[in-house]
């Protein structure tokens with residue numbers, strides 16, 4: 677893909693900057709083209725299976741399915757947090773002196789914030805949450821433009837990355853975008869997604885007052901784990917059992933009921 681990272685919701689890609697131009701929302705034709713590109717990429721690669729678009733005769737049905745499929749995509753809260761947080765953190769760190777870095781490392785240790793043993797020592801979810809939360813106390817140079825942008829990012833995380841919206845998250849995104857532009861950093865796909873797609877996504881797909889955390893990767897994993905628990909402890913039976921469909925339905929119903937109570 678020549679280092680090109682396209683946005684999956686619109687026709688923007690990371691060769692473009694973060695500006696106010698509204699990029700075209702992806703249509704089913706775009707999705708089909710994307711799948712065909714993937715098919716080309718994977719051809720001859722034994723580790724991946726080619727995505728067989730040619731074998732599908734009813735293209736119209738595929739298009740409709742792809743649009744439905746794309747609408748099911750949630751904005752990935754954890755990836756946005758890690759991608760944008762790490763980008764800003766790295767940009768601050770390269771401007772710091774050895775003494776400042778040493779002081780900063782001591783603070784991280786005191787706050788029990790650790791780097792991952794993998795991914796080149798990047799931070800994982802909980803560590804990055806702590807970094808954004810404690811950003812004012814981490815010994816960063818206060819006049820650094822990436823630091824100021826990370827402080828604004830904290831406001832975005834606070835206002836809409838949790839289960840519920842707090843305060844004016846649209847204004848928080850607006851302020852983040854303004855400071856990001858002034859920082860001179862290149863615009864990654866995740867920054868574009870945050871600035872251009874988070875507000876429309878929330879308006880269109882999230883119930884009033886609910887934040888991105890309500891549909892995060894962890895939220896899905898926790899729902900899946902709850903489903904497994906309910907199935908194992910209350911309804912589990914063999915597929916051949918005539919009550920199998922009823923047991924499955926009861927499990928879904930119980931899990932949905934608990935989710936409903938938790939959200940109320």
Ligand SMILES: [Zn+2]
Pocket residue numbers: 683684685686687688699868869872873
């Ligand atoms: Zn986009």
